[in-house]
Each structure stands twice: as C-alpha cells, then as structure tokens.
Amino acid sequence: MMNREFSLQLLHDMLLVRRSEEAIARHYPQQQMRCPVHLSIGQEAAAVGICAALTHQDQAVSTHRSHAHYLAKGGDLDALIAELHGKATGCCGGRGGSMHLSDRRVGFLASTAIVGNSIPVGVGMALSQQLKRSQAVTCVFLGDGAVEEGVFYEAANFAAVRRLPVLFACENNRYSVYAGLEKRQPAGRKLTALAEGIGLRAWEVDGNDVEAVAELTADVVASLRDGAGPAFIEMPTYRWLEHCGHADDDHLGYRPEGELAAWQARDPLMAMLARIQPDAAWLAATESVLAQRIDAAFQRALAAPYPSPASAFDGIYASPLQEND
C-alpha cells in the first residue's frame, strides 16, 4: 500500500498531464502551435508512475510523444506551452517545438522526432553516470514501435554488457501511427520475452495503473542504483486521440470497433480517482489551480515574443566556427 500523500501526488500529476494535453488539443486548431503534436491522453499513468520513482538527478530521454514525460519529470508547464508556440520562452527557445523538448534543470535530457534515436543517447548518459560513480540512473522512454529499430537492440545489448543503470520504460499502446502490432511484430511475441532474450531484466505492469507502475519502478530503480544491470518495463496502455494532432480519429476505423471504448473504460485517471477517492474539496481545488496554471501558460505563451530572427543562425556550434571567408 502506498501512503496517501504520495498517491495524491500521483493523482495530481496525472491530472496535470491530462488537463495540459486537453488544453493543447483544444487550442491546437487555432494554429498558434505550428508544429506536429503527439498527445498522451490515456497514457498518463505510465509517464507519471515511472517518473515518480526518479529524482531530478536522474535523467530521462523520450520520443516524439513526450509532453507527459516532460511534465511528469518535473518539467516547467510554461516552458512547455511556450515551446509548442515556438516562443523564445520555450524550454528550447522555440527551436525544438513539441518533438524536441529538453530541460536539463529537471533531468529531462532530450526528446527527439526520429523513432528510437534517443535510446542510445540515454544509454550513453547511463554510461557517464556509471563512470562517474553517480547514484543517478537514466530512464529511456520508448514506444512499442521504437522497439523495432535496431538501435534499441544494439543499445540494450551494450547496456547489458556494461550493466548500466538504465531503465527502458516502454509504453506499449499497440500502435505505431495507424499500424497495429500484428503488422510489425511476430504474432504472440511478448516484449518482455524479447527484452529478456537480449539480456535485460524485464517486467510487465499495467500501464494504466499508476500506483502499480510507481511501485514496480521504485523497486527496479533501486536495483539499478545497486548495480543490478539494465531493466525493461513494458506498460500496456492506449492512446485515445489521433497519432499526431488534436482530434479523435476513431472513425477512421484503423482500430477494431470498441477497442478505444474498452480502454477508455479503463481510464487511468478515473481508475485512480475511484481507487483513492480524494476529498472533493481537494479535487476541486486541484482542478481549479491546474486550470489556472494551464490558462496562464497559454496566455504567457501567446504573449511571449518569438525568438529574434537575427538569432536564427546563432549557436550551431559550442565553439563557434570561424569561417575564414
């Protein structure tokens, strides 16, 4: 059993992610966020449960679908929303947009738009942690699609050879864009069995049960800090909205009839609410504070300036090139 304060924190963080993503979806059609967005509504428990076991010293890398990871890792809501707007106040000064988030203050190293390509970077970060005898670990968020990239396999192999403190946190939402698992992976293959075959320690946990994820992850991260070697956690979960964009796309028929509804019936947020039955006043206050924070974030983002066009070519290099023209 978890202590109640911690449970409330998990609930709070899931609400933060859900309400933020809902607000992004609501505002997106206004075309002020002029970049592709991949929302995590339905998948909040995985992000929040995993990050609950991590500190700011711990590092995370993520994917195209990273808003939830960033917020759960302690990211700055204002900086996120501003980044989606391409504004100078964004966490990457607008250069990254939704698919390239980063905030070293909270150990959110990078998210990237090339499927799988942040995975080895996370493993390399774990290598540096090991070399420095740090207690910190690195969490690599990945999807069930990213597992298909050879770079996952190569990186996992190396992590196992060197027993690196790295956690592969896999949100298996069964889809890569519109393609179901059966088009992409052998029938009946378990991701945990695959991970074990490669040499990782592996667990599966209900990706819609934030407490279960948090509990398991706490244990696994502790074992990582003890040098037990890399671990893989598979979290079955489900994306509610379209792959990229703000809308519901269930009418397109790429998912079996009723599949979405069945997963919505297992809404991770409602499940947690039902389970811990928070005080109504707490809930109302939390919702209202979140609504205000989110509202304010959008207002600030809209009001913020774009980065100066004059700065467009700055900072390509850390040690500037001296083109001797």
Next chain:
Amino acid sequence: MMNREFSLQLLHDMLLVRRSEEAIARHYPQQQMRCPVHLSIGQEAAAVGICAALTHQDQAVSTHRSHAHYLAKGGDLDALIAELHGKATGCCGGRGGSMHLSDRRVGFLASTAIVGNSIPVGVGMALSQQLKRSQAVTCVFLGDGAVEEGVFYEAANFAAVRRLPVLFACENNRYSVYAGLEKRQPAGRKLTALAEGIGLRAWEVDGNDVEAVAELTADVVASLRDGAGPAFIEMPTYRWLEHCGHADDDHLGYRPEGELAAWQARDPLMAMLARIQPDAAWLAATESVLAQRIDAAFQRALAAPYPSPASAFDGIYASPLQEND
C-alpha cells in the same frame, strides 16, 4: 544414420574447403592475392553441413569469411581462386576480391565486407521467393559478431512477421576479430534464446559435427519449405588461424591458453574421418584429385589476365547513365 554416400560427400566437401583454404594460406605470402582474406579453417563442418541441405535454387548470402560457404554451395574453385587474385576470370571479374564473392549460377547471391549487411538482403531474397510461391529458401550465413548489428534484429523481426523461408546459419566461433564474446554480449546469453526472443525458431547444433549439422538443417529447411517460418541455427565452432590473413596467431594471446588446442583436438575434419573411416584408396584418390584441382586453380589464376584497365569504369549502372556533358 546417414547414408554412406552422402557422408562421403560431406567429407569430400570438407576436404575441398580445408585443402583450398590451406592452399590460400600457403600462397598468400607471395602477395599475388592482394586483398584481405578471412579463412575458415576449423569451421568447415558448418559451411558444408548447412549447404548439404540446400539446392542450387536455394540462395545464400554470406560475410567477409565466405570462401567455405561459396565452395560448399557448389561454387567454382577456379573462379574463387582467380577472384582472390583479382583476375578477369574471377567469379566477380576481380572486382570483388575475397570479401565480395558472388555466383548466381549456384545460388550464391553475395558476400560482403560490412558486418551484417548481407543479412537483410538475404531476407529480401526470401521475400521474393515467398511472393513467387517458390519452393526455394535463402540461407543467411552470419557470425556471432554480426548478431550484434541492429540490422540482424530488424531483418529477423520482419522475417518472423512475414514467415519468410529464411535460415539464419550462425557460426559462433566466439570471436569478432580479437574480441571474445564476453566483451560484446551479456554474460551467459544464449544466441538461441536471443533468436527465440526475437521470434525465430532456434536450434543449437555442434558446429564441428558435419553430420549433425546436415541432419538438423535438412529438417529445418524442409520446415521452411513448408512455411513454418524463419529459423536460426547456432553452430559453435572455432577459427584456427588469424582473423584476417594466412597465419597462426595464437602467440598473440588474445585467446586463453589451450583454447585453440582444445578445439583443434575436435577438428571437424578428423572427427568425420574417424567416424566414417573412409576407404584408404578413396581418401588418397580424393586428396590427390583435390590437390590437383587446387593446384590447377592457382596456376590458372596466376596465368589469367587482370581485367582490362579500360573496363574499370564499366557497368556502374545497369541502364547506363547518359551524362550529358
């Protein structure tokens, strides 16, 4: 139990490979074969046992260490030796050299010098076989090092998804150049378990026992022709000479003292000789015919012309570029 004629054929083919490789090693210091060579002495049973189950309609792809595979697949000894000499009569007209062999007459599609990069090509060939409803299969030879490349994993995954008629024939000689498995792969990880994790059917068989390899492969290939889906055969074996070149390099000390000797005591050729006890006259005749064939191949290769320098830029394209200069 195998029929004796077949066993003698296996023995013959192993002798062909062994004597050819020995001759290459002997001649190499004369610097007439001006390309890197990777010899298979000690690993003949794997090549011969696998290929014994394949027909010329079946296809094979291979690696930098492919002489044995080429010969076992029915390749032309003269064309091999000429290719190593860079001569016009080589199986690739001298353009490929030892590391790039090919002979479509015998279903030897290609061997390449980039570790792992012939693997997906073999899988693609198997895809074409499946699409054409052919009964033919494709054999992908690979080493224990190549298994580390992500492309193996990606290709195996696709083969499993589409149930392609492809056999991954893995010679696990425990080394990648000078690096033992323990530097490169997780301790205690079985390649068969890895392959199964990915979704392949997998077997291990003594790579120094040609009959065992041939028997298992015959069954596995039959199952491939029946559409049972891709298979992986791990064959523990051992390379006797240096990774690249003609010499013994055991003095370098990168392999544990006595390891080579122990494997040499399990010489696949001697084991087969001991097991089937061929008639002495047969053996003497076979050796002498082989010696003559090999000798003749070297003489012909030496006598053959280099490809004409004027042809150096021919055939880059199948439909020639018309540079409109």
Next chain:
Amino acid sequence: MARIHAAQAIHDALHLAMAADPGVVCYGLGIDDPKRIFGTTAGLQEAFGAERVFDMPTAENAMTGIGIGAALGGMRPVMCHQRLDFFLLAMDQLVNNAAKWRYTFGEGHKVPLTLRLILGRGWGQGPTHSQNLQAWFAHVPGLKVVMPASAADAKGLLLSAIFDDDPVVFLEHRWIHAAIGEVPDGDVRVPIGKAATVREGDALTIVAMSYLVAEAHHACRALEQAGVYCELIDLRTIKPLDMATIRASVARTGRLLVLDSGFATGSVAGEIIARIAMDDWSLLRAAPQRLAAPDCPEPTSYGLTRQFYTEAGDIVRAAGKMLGLSQLPLEALPPARTHHDVPGDWFTGPF
C-alpha cells in the same frame, strides 16, 4: 491528359506500374493506412493485394536491404519514407550495397529499387523532418537521383525510376504534392538525366529543382515585367546532371544562378557552378551565384524559419544584383502567403 496535382500523379504512376509489372511491390510505413502517404497510395492495396503492398516495421535499415534482396530476386520494390530524415538510418544499405553491387558483382546484380523520400518543409517540421540531402545521394556512384517539380514530372519520373534497372532515389517535396498541372494519361515516362528548359530568356540562366522551380517561375514572371527575360531550367534529375542543357543556356546568357533546397556548403548548386567554372569558363560573363539553404539546422519555431527557404523575392534580388538592375520588380510578385510556413492558406496542419 488530365489536370491533376502531383500527389495524384504519383498515385497514378504507382497504380500503372503495379498493373504493368507483377514484380512491382510497394511498401513503407503507412502505405495502407487511412492517410495513404498523403493520398499517394490510395487504393493500392485494394487493387494489388496485401502481399505486394504492405506496411513495415519501423526498421529503415533492414527494410532497405530487404528491398535490395527482393530486387535481386526479380522484384521492382518501391519503398517510401514519409521523411527523408528517417532514411539516414539506411545509408549502409543504400551506399555500401544498393549503389555498388551492379558494379562489383556484374550483370546478374541489377538492383531496380526505387526509394521515395519525402522532403518536409514548414509547419514546425524542425531539424529532423526537413532535410534536403540530395547532395549526399548525388555524391554516390551507382545511384540515380531525381527531384520532380511538376505533376507531370512526378508521374513520368516515378515511372522511369520504377522501371529503371538501377537504384533511383526519388525525392518528393511535400509542397509539390499540391502542384497542379496537365499530366499525360498512361505510362508516359520522363527520361532520367534530362533537364527541362521551362522558360526561355537571354539575360540569366536560373537552374532550379523541385519546389524551387515554382518560386523561380514567380521570380521570372516578375522580372519579365521589368523587361528582363531569364531562362529557367528545371533540373528534374540531380544525378546524372544534364550539363549539356545548362551549358547551352549559359552559352546564351553568360550568367548562371543556381537554386538549391539543400544546405549551401557542398550543395548540388555548388557542383553545377564548379563544373561550369571548370569546363565552360569562357562562357561566363559574370561570377556565377547560388541561393541555397543556410548552413544551419532548421529550427521549429514559426518565428525563425522564414530565412530557411529561398522565395521568389530572394531570387529577384539575386538576379537583380547579378544583372545590375537599379530597380527590382518586387511588386510584380504574387502577394505573399499569409504564413510563410505553409504551401497555401488552405493548409491547417499538422503536416
């Protein structure tokens, strides 16, 4: 003849090719999904079956090698990537295998593989969804590279690519999908290796590729208002370069401006300029020039991307400078789009 847009033309080419040759197989992420790769593969799986038209795992490198193997097995695979940037994972297969095997292994090893790589632009595509790496592909012996600018060429070059016996990189700019034009019916091919002179003139030779041809047309029209007639050459094929056409034009104009959608340093534009400088020195009456993308990763922000694309105004300015025009006919250009980061006001994101 029909007036259709390039996405439809590509679609038509795929249907024609698959119907004509049972060896043609098409695959790529999303090929059979509801969006059908911007509509270009609509109906393909329905018409030709799931064996010949299929989605794939996210595994670009192996899937390219698989295309090579299938090609050697007698197929004509057409692989599609929704962004060129994803294909960086497959350089080993492309360069070490596809490009080299015909040469290394001989006649039995033709690799009739077509790679449709879509080039992103605008709407926050950012650093890894917007790269135009035609210069890389052009550097590799054994590859052919085409970049259509019009609907007709999209169809005709794709057909040529598919039926060519060598690997062809078909670089398909996202913004030409909407280009409308007359497209011949049936299997009408545009030869690989031939540029097209799409406007005639004697003041200046402008060489462009892909979407930049559209911008160049605007610029040329505006310059004509000022009495300056530029010759506009649509490269169409990047490798091999049709230097004969460029040379003949420079012989008339004495002036060369090359537009390139890739990073400036090491661009195809630079190669063309170098070749003219080396081989046709005496034809030039002034220093040749290029307009290319800046040597900078492309940022995502709407506020930063305007400078990353060559537009008609930039071309007019460059031409004006080369020709010493005192007045630039900028007002003769069509009105700017409301937003620089979309092909037209009809575009509402996300891609």
Next chain:
Amino acid sequence: MARIHAAQAIHDALHLAMAADPGVVCYGLGIDDPKRIFGTTAGLQEAFGAERVFDMPTAENAMTGIGIGAALGGMRPVMCHQRLDFFLLAMDQLVNNAAKWRYTFGEGHKVPLTLRLILGRGWGQGPTHSQNLQAWFAHVPGLKVVMPASAADAKGLLLSAIFDDDPVVFLEHRWIHAAIGEVPDGDVRVPIGKAATVREGDALTIVAMSYLVAEAHHACRALEQAGVYCELIDLRTIKPLDMATIRASVARTGRLLVLDSGFATGSVAGEIIARIAMDDWSLLRAAPQRLAAPDCPEPTSYGLTRQFYTEAGDIVRAAGKMLGLSQLPLEALPPARTHHDVPGDWFTGPF
C-alpha cells in the same frame, strides 16, 4: 620535438588527452586488441583502465548515440572506426543528433565527441573499405571535419578535436599513418579551421587534403625543376573551409587546382571551386580545375585500381595543362613505387 610517424603522433595525442582530462574516454572495435588500431591505441588501456578504454559490440549506430549521451553526461568520448565505411551505419546518430543538438537544445547540450574514421586505400580494400566521404560530413551543419596530412597535424588536430566542444570528424588516412615528421612535444594543438601554406609559389595554387598533400609535394618539387613554382595549401580542416587562405593565394596566382580523395561529383574540391568562382571571380585568370576520385565504386583487383588514385604524375599533368607547359617534368618525380596499391615496398598486407 621528435621525429615520429603519424600513427605514433595520434597515439601520443590520445595519451596526452586522457592524462589531461579524466573525462576523455576512448572506444572502438579493436582498441585494446593486439593490433591496437594500427598501433595508435597502444598502452592506452594499460595506462587508463578498462573503464575509460574499451572495445565495443559491432553496433556502430548505437555506439555513436552512446558517445553522444556520454558527451552530454560530461565525457569527451573518442570513438574510432577502422574504416569510415562502417560508420555509414551511424548517420542517423551523427546527423540527426550529434550535429543538431547544440543548436536545437541550447547551451546545455554541447556534444564534445570525436570520431576517428580511418580511410582505407589499396591492397584490395575494394568498394566498401576505401570510401572518402568528407563531402558528406562537410555538408552537415553542426559538424566539424579535419583531415591531417602530416604527423604534426595528426597530433595537433586530434588534440583540438578532443578538446573542442562540438562533434569533430577526424578523417585519418591509412597511408598517412606512416608519414614521418617533426612533432612538437606536449599538448600542442593545431587550430581547427586553419589551412597551412606548405609551399609558396606564384604560378598556381594547389589545394590538397590528407594523403594527397604528399603526392602534391612530389609534383611541386618536380615542377620547380622546370622553373614552375606552385603554392601548395594543405587544407587540414574541411569544415569550416579556410577560404581566406585559399583566396589570398589565388589572388597571387590567378590559378586554382584542387585535389580531392573523394568521388568527384559533389566533392569538397567542387565546393572550393564554386566558392572561388562565386566570390572571387575577378581573381581567376583561367578556369579552375580539380582532380578527384572517379565517380565509380572502387574495385578490388590490383589490375583495376591504378586509376582510382590521384598521383604526383597526374598533378604534374594537370598543372602543365593549366599553365600551358610544353614539356612536363615527369622524370623529375621520384621513382614510382613497385606496386601502386601499397604505401611503400615495406607493406606486405593484408591491410
């Protein structure tokens, strides 16, 4: 100062860097094996331990990403590949990540990663062990690219690369390993971005890189016998190009010949020629020229490879043509090696 060869100089640079900064880690296939990457990593693991100096799985793409991650974690990784060709597997990590993160993510994201890529040549290296793809790397914003020609530069540029805060591609020609020269002791760095004028002259500017500088020296010496003094510029850095040095030389000579070990089309030589043609048109008194590798995969056969490499004689001939020499001082060149495919008669294969 010591007279050592470049392989030793590289070795010394690695030892110095690892001793100076505990963040430097070195890895790559064979780094701790009996051959020690052509001797360049001898003693490294013994001196600095197996944690900082390690072999790796054959997994070029992930291992590059791991280098990026370690660099972000405060390390200065030096990764080595025995052939550039293997590194084609890692283009995604190099181009989409290493090159772009400083720009995309800001100051916290410097990637001090050094990539030693060894360029093969001769002795049957064949199509996939001989590629010189400097033009590719130079095309990518965010990368720096160096190509030493001498022992001193091999050391000095490698030190600069390791301590540079950006990803640096260090292209190490197999044939310069044997180049002997005076090398300063200690941590003496050669700045990235500065070419060296290694011979002065007024007849012709010859720009070369890496091993071609040696061939160019021979050619220049022979031409001097004929009273023709060429200026020879050793580029040293490929990105950024030191155009100022080239320009100043062309201003004196009016003639430019660029040598490149890469495929001709899209070569760095072409870029240099294009820049001079665009920006310094009036300095040129004749058409600039280049000598580069043919646009053809390199075959393996001894009988075919001679034409794949630019040699001193080719340079003399090209210079003679540009200068209108009626007699070429070919007899003033050093005697040819017995075999064109080895750096010297002492070389006995296999690599």
